[in-house]
């Protein structure tokens with residue numbers, strides 16, 4: 199896709215923000231320098247589980263450049279040692295009683311420069327009494343397992359929640375009477391979004407005005423402000439959260455981390471602005487991880503391959519504090535779209551959440567609130583079924599996909615899928631990849647394998663079909679900490695016809711400054727170059743819940759279209775007065791109102807804007823100016839979907855996997871900026887290769903984190919990625935004002951299963967039905983060595 203310059207509306211225009219980014223002129227939190235600014239550093243626990251006997255900060259305080267040392271005891275005097283999480287749990291800001299994961303925050307040093315702050319950490323003397331750690335979620339509920347959250351009254355185990363969805367009795371009945379049942383234990387391991395820029399904040403408390411300003415790379419500035427207001431007891435108008443440019447978020451920057459609170463306290467205590475930026479290891483070890491779901495999947499089917507029911511049992515490892523950011527009523531996120539894209543008679547899942555001595559989090563990394571886990575599970579299970587039935591996985595999927603005439607479709611767990619044509623997307627993907635040709639090549643390879651060739655590379659084809667539910671969310675179903683998930687938008691049109699749009703969501707690389715201008719441009723016919731998009735500053739923008747779960751386009755994008763239409767309607771009244779005709783006689787074409795049947799008689803938006811500002815006797819229904827505001831409450835989620843096909847070559851001797859091709863057909867409804875959409879998909883496909891083949895936050899038995907640097911936590915590069923082959927279908931969302939659905943997480947959700955299915959497809963001759971991610975060379979080699987059919 200090549201970019202065209204500035205179409206007036208939808209189209210692949212170049213990103214407005216890139217002019218500054220590619221010149222290195224972005225303005226990130228760490229670029230901001232305030233007069234007299236101090237620097238903070240966090241002392242972290244070396245143990246996964248230990249009682250704190252004592253903390254001696256005397257030597258650190260004596261450091262000539264140290265201004266303050268803050269401990270849990272200091273915070274306790276302010277009632278800030280613990281903070282609420284987004285899941286109604288509590289999380290230690292600085293540990294007072296115990297440390298509960300390796301890397302947990304224990305003390306905060308404020309010094310004149312960053313180096314001194316870090317140096318002084320070593321002068322703090324903490325005496326720990328190590329305790330046995332719970333690292334494996336499957337052992338967390340064992341009798342006698344160490345209780346992690348003994349801070350909670352009466353807590354005697356590590357259980358967090360039980361959650362279920364679907365009709366259990368009906369589902370069990372179908373399982374009992376089905377011809378075929380397949381079962382598989384599937385792990386979605388702990389991974390980390392690892393954005394380019396780590397988390398950080400600058401807090402500046404002004405004692406004179408009593409106003410607290412926080413620059414922070416948050417994905418949800420308004421939500422953060424409300425939480426700060428609730429915790430600190432300050433009114434919202436005395437708190438300003440500014441999110442400047444953000445170097446990637448991927449769900450890592452949704453929550454409030456102890457470092458932010460410490461920077462705020464540091465500023466209040468010292469009277470100076472305090473900056474805190476974490477380093478890479480701190481980011482990987484302590485901020486929101488993703489997944490860690492132990493899933494048991496079961497599928498009931500007929501012998502000829504009709505899938506009847508799916509049953510799932512999940513053990514969810516949430517780490518030491520239940521800090522996941524997700525709608526309140528969904529402790530397992532939106533996992534219960536595990537029924538995927540298929541026409542089932544029944545489905546049931548139960549999810550049990552447990553504490554372990556690991557960093558908190560779980561909902562991050564382009565997960566669409568845990569749809570990643572759900573999509574991976576069901577797409578793996580369909581392949582397991584195909585394996586048992588000796589059916590082609592494409593044919594099995596085609597047989598079971600929902601049909602276009604079934605939409606809107608009510609899933610067995612109660613979700614209303616808005617629109618789709620699934621078979622068409624899968625057909626397109628199969629055709630694009632040349633499915634039958636590759637199967638033929640593979641058949642020839644397998645003959646050679648049968649004849650004794652155990653060293654040649656084996657080709658595998660993996661398919662994944664996914665449905666997402668994005669755009670949280672309808673207030674009848676969801677809220678976060680009691681906040682309904684709506685978004686405001688304000689549109690001002692200046693006298694010259696140039697416009698400013700203020701929105702509540704927050705770009706971290708998705709290109710909102712461009713695409714939101716395009717939405718207004720499409721509705722009003724003003725050039726997107728003449729529309730400035732303001733976001734990321736709570737003093738400058740209307741309230742709204744922020745960017746995650748690919749909700750910006752579905753919610754804030756809708757708000758933008760609605761507010762622009764309000765402006766257009768106002769412009770119509772003004773145009774009617776200018777042209778001295780009734781508004782009923784006016785017709786719209788992009789950029790102007792004209793008299794029906796007399797196209798030469800019309801007024802452009804710029805002419806109308808100027809008239810509205812003064813030169814005109816105001817007609818009934820306008821107060822002057824064209825400005826409008828709105829708040830959009832989505833009536834439903836949007837359901838983007840896609841069909842992915844991955845082709846790999848696996849070396850059975852070394853276990854190395856090479857992704858040779860990747861075809862992705864995505865449907866996110868109407869595309870505002872196709873080039874940006876494709877960029878989003880490229881990123882997500884790379885994520886899928888990363889998770890399927892290399893990414894893992896591992897721990898040893900004592901809870902030491904083994905994935906705390908980029909030496910151990912591997913990320914895919916261009917070297918591991920093929921040249922992506924994309925296709926698209928467009929099924930507009932029927933309830934969204936412009937028919938768009940979210941896309942920012944689609945490829946991360948959909949692609950891991952395609953890669954894993956491809957690797958296992960290649961290894962089929964060895965009789966390997968399943969292996970868990972990441973399929974590193976060592977993991978593939980072990981699977982081959984341990985296979986039922988010896989290499």
Ligand code: MCN
Pocket residue numbers: 393445446447448449562563564565566706707708709710713714745746747748749750751752866867868869870871872874875878881938939940941942943
């Ligand atoms: N878009 C479009 N047409 C559509 C849908 C989307 O042109 N039909 C455009 C949007 O206007 C927007 C972009 O695509 O510019 C993504 O839109 P959307 O799907 O609404 O997702 P959000 O803007 O809400 O972004 C959030 C999503 C999430 S949750 C994660 S995680 C993720 C992702 O975006 N984090 C990212 N993509 C990312 N991309 C970058 N570069 N950096 C991140 O941190």
Ligand code: CUM
Pocket residue numbers: 417447448449450452561562563564565566567568745746747748943
């Ligand atoms: Cu789940 S990662 Mo995104 O929703 O910010």
